[in-house]
Amino acid sequence: MTGRSEEIGERLGSVRERIAAACRAAGREPDEVSLVVVTKFFPASDVRILADLGVTDVAENRHQEAVEKSAVCADLGLRWHFVGGLQSNKAAAVTGYASVVQSVDRAKLLRPLARGAAEQERVLDVLVQVSLDGPDSRHRSGVAPDGLAALADAVAAQDDLALRGVMAVAPLGDDAGDAFDRLAELHRSVLADHPDATWRSAGMSGDLEAAVASGATHVRVGSAVLGSRPPVQ
Numbered sequence: 001m002t003g004r005s006e007e008i009g010e011r012l013g014s015v016r017e018r019i020a021a022a023c024r025a026a027g028r029e030p031d032e033v034s035l036v037v038v039t040k041f042f043p044a045s046d047v048r049i050l051a052d053l054g055v056t057d058v059a060e061n062r063h064q065e066a067v068e069k070s071a072v073c074a075d076l077g078l079r080w081h082f083v084g085g086l087q088s089n090k091a092a093a094v095t096g097y098a099s100v101v102q103s104v105d106r107a108k109l110l111r112p113l114a115r116g117a118a119e120q121e122r123v124l125d126v127l128v129q130v131s132l133d134g135p136d137s138r139h140r141s142g143v144a145p146d147g148l149a150a151l152a153d154a155v156a157a158q159d160d161l162a163l164r165g166v167m168a169v170a171p172l173g174d175d176a177g178d179a180f181d182r183l184a185e186l187h188r189s190v191l192a193d194h195p196d197a198t199w200r201s202a203g204m205s206g207d208l209e210a211a212v213a214s215g216a217t218h219v220r221v222g223s224a225v226l227g228s229r230p231p232v233q
């Protein structure tokens with residue numbers, strides 16, 4: 001074992017322990033929550049270590065980086081998630097490596113995603129990203145809550161796309177628990193029309209406990225597993 005794999009192994013162990021503890025506190029089973037490790041900015045060699053340590057799901061947020069890393073790691077059998085901002089002219093290409101796109105925030109992405117999935121001869125799993133920001137704050141990505149139902153319907157209506165659920169990032173400076181409770185409410189409204197859309201992706205390194213407490217099925221954890229990233233440019 002190299003120093004790096006020991007380091008990642010220890011960090012991963014404590015993240016898994018945090019998830020398990022949060023599940024116990026919430027009366028949930030640990031296997032109700034899937035860990036998706038966000039590998040953006042980290043090298044393919046780290047992805048390989050993660051796979052050795054039993055990680056099955058990784059996520060990237062930049063297309064070009066994801067193309068390169070997923071190609072080098074194609075032998076690992078990992079499930080790749082895309083969680084970043086998507087341009088519609090890149091959307092089809094994302095399906096070349098991603099089995100899940102968590103960041104669908106507008107209808108314009110759906111046709112290119114569906115076309116890409118059809119070319120790959122598989123169904124793409126889609127989460128609709130919803131914004132939990134207040135109306136006045138600077139918008140981070142995600143469809144506004146009042147557009148969620150229509151976008152979810154539009155995903156479900158596309159052949160080659162499977163609506164699996166919703167995703168959100170807690171707004172900066174807001175209480176994560178409150179934000180994730182709003183997401184839970186929004187998710188329930190989607191489930192009323194789409195009972196198979198059971199995934200709720202919420203929670204990152206700093207707020208995964210709040211996400212698990214509110215019923216998240218997927219947490220997306222980067223720095224707690226891999227260390228701190230260089231600051232975003």
Ligand SMILES: *Cc1c(COP(=O)(O)O)cnc(C)c1O
Binds near residue numbers: 061169203206221223
């Ligand atoms: C980077 C990123 C994460 C992981 O963030 P950490 O704080 O490093 O755990 C989760 N979700 C999205 C959408 C991200 O871009």
